[in-house]
Amino acid sequence: MHELFVTERARQAHPELVAAAQEHGARISPVTEQAAAGLSETVTPQGIIAVCDLLDRPLAGLLAPGAGLVAVLVDVADPGNAGTVIRVADAAGADALILAGDSVDPHNGKCVRASAGSLFHLPIARSRDVGAVLQECRAAGLRVLAAHGHAETELDSLDLTAPTAWLFGNEAHGLPAAILRDADTAVRIPIYGAAESLNLATAAAVCLYTGAMARRRSSGG
């Protein structure tokens, strides 16, 4: 963190945050409520804005040997959705998350807020080249599963204990056909009721957690 812009109100409400930033060498700059509102892009600004380095890393080297769960967003357009998936991937214990193809910038303010801090926990890379992302996942020993509403294979029929990269597609169009073909298996979340589909974030939550819980059960923890 390079600099912290903080209103008088926020400084009084969160002295510990200001102290922590100062300890880490950040410059503390007082701002008015009006300036904070302009900087924060939200309707109800909290009065604290931090200036940080960009968080994404190069794709090469992102996946450490032994990675067991990775989430890949392909052409995901909505920053709130991307941030929510980053949060749930973090919660599910994912080792990394990759924004592939024409996906939203994870540094978008709505994405940062929806991630609720998880953007800072999870190693994140961006790559326009989806093929290179799949290659990287396979080189790390991951099986590539593609979430797809019309796939033949159902989520609960799969052995999910092996190391897995999950691909999730665009909110409206899903995954491109070429990517579906290139994945090891296309997987459908079973729909037990009358809904046509799930939205991106809830679908990712179900896939990532079902996998994470299966892996914990199999490892006896």
Next chain:
Amino acid sequence: MHELFVTERARQAHPELVAAAQEHGARISPVTEQAAAGLSETVTPQGIIAVCDLLDRPLAGLLAPGAGLVAVLVDVADPGNAGTVIRVADAAGADALILAGDSVDPHNGKCVRASAGSLFHLPIARSRDVGAVLQECRAAGLRVLAAHGHAETELDSLDLTAPTAWLFGNEAHGLPAAILRDADTAVRIPIYGAAESLNLATAAAVCLYTGAMARRRSSGG
């Protein structure tokens, strides 16, 4: 459905919807794009607005004998969240959904749109009296599980094959302490990473689907 307001553009794009409405006795009323925009509450209106009866039913009698999965939202404030949970509850095969306490009106336009049609699939009731809701669930033979980020019992340590009503609380404050005490078990979704919590919709997705898949496995289907 009583009446369908439709723009010329929408009538040409979706003649089958207009015909279906007509067959069901709805009055078809042409409107201008401007009028459709005013009626639809969205930025990019689709040009079709239907006038329907309210969908919620009385709490008494909502839960049919043999109900296996019910979702209860307590004090849920955001209509988009409520609609997303209605959609995922429908997908997970829930038998009903109850909006309890100070929850949002399910007929709110944002809730209707987020539910993606599931508002019309799932029996839905509203009740300000959360105690009465719990009583109704128990009378229907359901165990009452309360989703709570700080509960001792972890989701993946539970036998989820029994008929269950899941309680989900307010986005910011969770479930009221009295309701947590009154539930049979408070249940925590395990956090394997560094995230502090999940958001309401993804938490509901994980709980409802983990339960639904466990029940299907145990019934051999």
